[in-house]
Amino acid sequence: MSLIPALGMVLVGSAAMAPVGMVHAETATETATPDDSAVVLPELAITDTQTAPLSAVSEGSGTYAPKAATVAGKVPAKLKDIPNSVSVITREQLDDQHLTDVDHALVWAPGVTVRPNDNAQSWYQSRGYALSVMHDGMPTYDGLSGYQQFDTAVYDRIEVLRGPSGLLQGSSDPAGSVNLVRKRPTEELKGQATVAIGSWDYSRETADLSTPLTTDGRLNGRFVVAHTDRDYFYSGVHSEKLLGYGILEFKPTPDWTFGYSSTWQHDDTGLFSGVPTYSTGLSMGLDRSTNFNTSWTSADWVTHEEKIDAEHRFGHGWSAKIAASWREQKFSWDDGYAGSVNPATYTTTYTTRDAEATYYRKGLDAYVTGPFQAFGREHTLLLGSNLDIYDQDWVRGRATQAGVVVSNGSTLSQGNLSRSTGGETRMTQFGQYGQARLQILDPLTVIVGGRNTSFDSDSRSMSSSVWGNWSQGGKAQNEFTPYGGVTLAVTPETSLYGSYSEIFVPQTATTSAGTTLPPRTGWQTEVGVKNSLFNDTVNASAAVFLLRDVNRAITDPNDTNYSIAAGKVESKGVDLEISGRPLENLKLTGSYTYLLNQYLRDTRNTGATFTTWEPKHTVKLWGMYSFDDGVLKDFSLGSGVLAKSRTWATGTRLEQDAYAVVDAQIGYKISDHLSADLTVNNVFDTEYWATMRSTTNNMYGEPRSVMLTLKAEM
Secondary structure: OOOHHHHHHHOOOOOOOOOOOOOOOOOOOOOOOOOOOOOOOOOOEEOOOOOOOOOOOOOOOOOOOOOOEOOOOOOOEOHHHOOOEEEEEEHHHHHHOOOOOHHHHHHOOOOOEEEEOOOOOEEEEEOOEEOEEEEOOEEEOOOOOOOOOOOHHHEEEEEEEEOOOHHHHOOOOOOEEEEEEEOOOOOOOEEEEEEEEEOOOEEEEEEEEEEEOOOOOOEEEEEEEEEEEEEOOOOOOEEEEEEEEEEEEEOOOOOEEEEEEEEEEEEEEOOOOOEOOEOOOOOOOOOOOOOOOOOOOEEEEEEEEEEEEEEEEEEOOEEEEEEEEEEEEEEEEEEEEEOOEOOOOOEEEEEEEEEEEEEEEEEEEEEEEEEEEEOOEEEEEEEEEEEEEEEEEEEEEEEEEEEEEHHHHHHOOOOOOOOOEEEEEEEEEEEEEEEEEEEEEOOEEEEEEEEEEEEEEEEEEEEOOEEOOOEEEEEEEEEEEEEEEEEEEOOOOEEEEEEEEEEEEOOOOEOOOOOEOOOEEEEEEEEEEEEEEOOOOEEEEEEEEEEEEEEEEEEEOOEEEEEEEEEEEEEEEEEEEEEEEEEOOEEEEEEEEEEEEEEEEOOOOOOOEOOOOOOOEEEEEEEEEEOOOOOOOOEEEEEEEEEEOOEEOOOOOOEEOOEEEEEEEEEEEOOOOEEEEEEEEOOOOOOOEEEOOOOOOEEEOOOOEEEEEEEEEO
16 A cells, blocks of 8 residues: 555645645655666665554553653653653553652653643643643643643553653743653453542542454453542641543454543532742741631633544555544632732732633644664654634632731621623644654664644733733744754663754744744753663763743843744753663652753843743652562562752742651551552652742641552452
8 A cells, every 4th residue: 555645634734724624735746767877776665564563651560660661752662762861650650659640740751841721731841841742642732831730540651751842842942841651451351449548538539441343352341530639738628529530442453543632620628828938039838737818719621632533554564543532621610819928917919810711722633653764774754734722711700808817817808899800712733743763773763743733823912801802922833843863772771862953933023113023942962872681671861051032021221012033042061861670670760850040131130040930850769569579578678758958939048958858657568469568758758849939929848657558459
């Protein structure tokens, strides 16, 4: 079967962005007559490979060392063959550490800093910037920080690429990308259930069943439910979250696979967004249980997603895949929170809100990939295109009340707030991407690629219940972002690598001439070494990176009402990581990150630290040892530590000294199908700030907590 029609379908519109629903393709056929002056090209042939395909599925692996990852190129690749910093939180680690939400999972991801916005969603950062997100490899613009994510019971693994991910992502900051990869059905009957209870009336129940649905095994299904009901260490807050996930996979022939999934999650939560400081910017020295929010403060998140995908294997190692997704997320909240507090009178200004927002996302992604022969060697090619549509709207009523004694704020009445202000934004991003892995020599692989992206957004706002006109937001047409990398296999277990990657971010600021600033552009160079140790049971890596973000909008020195593209930020550092199973009874993961970031050129901040709440030094360690004989037979012991150096807030005088949080766990295997464990988080009850934001909305880290979990497996 010829691949040319498939390539044409995937890459329609590669020369320029076409309006949605109006993409056209034209084909032309030319006949060339050979002559003596024709250039003879090397023979190019599709390869027939008999090698079993590499899988990135982590479930059932029993280790923290992934065999492969897909975040850097759609198809599974061994980590030592990817010339970038890539980490994977496997299903085994998610289960062992009871990382039940994306927030807590990414806390343990190397090089990632998590800053809670409230008790339901967070901000995720790496190398000085906000991380982007992909769902099963499909880019989702501005879809991670500030939005509640699905319970991790849905996911097989969480992949993290640090550094610019523009090849597959399109427009985004140069931090990198998180790829959230769903569980798929298995061909055999498999199931598990967990029950957990813990501190602050915490309870959680999950069930996960994967089963064949026909006797011939062509149709398989998987169904996951998770329910969490809990209070928190801060007073007066309760939440209840329910998740349901179902996926069907149909294989009518060995060459075709079709998938359909539906996911729904509802979180009814008492919102908590932190505590204020004194108006001087100093900490009030409050107990960690303090909650100055009004008693009626609450929030409601409802997320619904539908996905379909189809994959065809052509033979000769070639395949094509197309996937589409639709997600609607509704967020409504009523809250009242305190501003900074006058230290003499203990009074503050309370802000009360009644608001609702809806976020709509649609995505389409298609690609073909496979091996080919050229110059006597086998290479791999990836070609694809994707479309990302994002619409959001919100309305809000807001009021303030000054002179309130902060300790009396919880008794304030809600009142009737008219939702008279609001906003609406529409964004469309369309791009084509390609990547070639060229085996130049037996030990030397060169990876080259790029992406052509068109981006368009507009928005309007409502004031005093009157909607304004639509105005142009960020825009870019056929913006090209290149990628290049090289890996050198020094030994079968060790590879050296280097890479160069770029990203772009459309801007909305205008010049004095009335034109919109060109997009911010970011680039990164990275070199490192990767090892596959202990018979491929342990992955280890070390990397050094330098990242620049240029064209940032700064105030025009000749006219302060406008901007010029002259800002520059630099981020540089070191990443060290090890993960895997060096002994049959020992699983471990560990990382160290050194980060320096600063403004190189800015109107007011030249020389200053860019993100003050990302620490210069971060250490993350977790390990678990299982006993198989002696008096401790069937017991397991686990422990971990998170350690960070000094950080501080801008706009306040809050400062976080270096600290470490230690966790511990003891488990017991009751039978082949039943196990239990007791987990103690923050064993030494370390007091620290999880978020230092401003004169309000600062959050303490969680004190010591205990959780007992019972797990049954088929």
